Amino acid sequence: xxxxxxxxxxxxxxxxxxxxxxxxxxxxxxxxxxxxxxxxxxxxxxxxxxxxxxxxxxxxxxxxxxxxxxxxxxxxxxxx
Numbered sequence: 771x772x773x774x775x776x777x778x779x780x781x782x783x784x785x786x787x788x789x790x791x792x793x794x795x796x797x798x799x800x801x802x803x804x805x806x807x808x809x810x811x812x813x814x815x816x817x818x819x820x821x822x823x824x825x826x827x828x829x830x831x832x833x834x835x836x837x838x839x840x841x842x843x844x845x846x847x848x849x850x
Contacts, residue, residue, distance in 0.1 A: 776827075798810045
């Protein structure tokens, strides 16, 4: 089980992926501004991870998932 599953249908619209990355980054900035360094860094890291998974490598992981699905369908067709 992954911490953040980019294949979930919830993350298909771009605005949801952007919001999922921006909200923890913004909250991390608020925490740093208020002097909570630990919480601030935790939220900044979570936002950076979400941005990486959902914005930077999203297209590549979706292409890999589509290729894997096509391979499974082809193997299923060969069995029948």
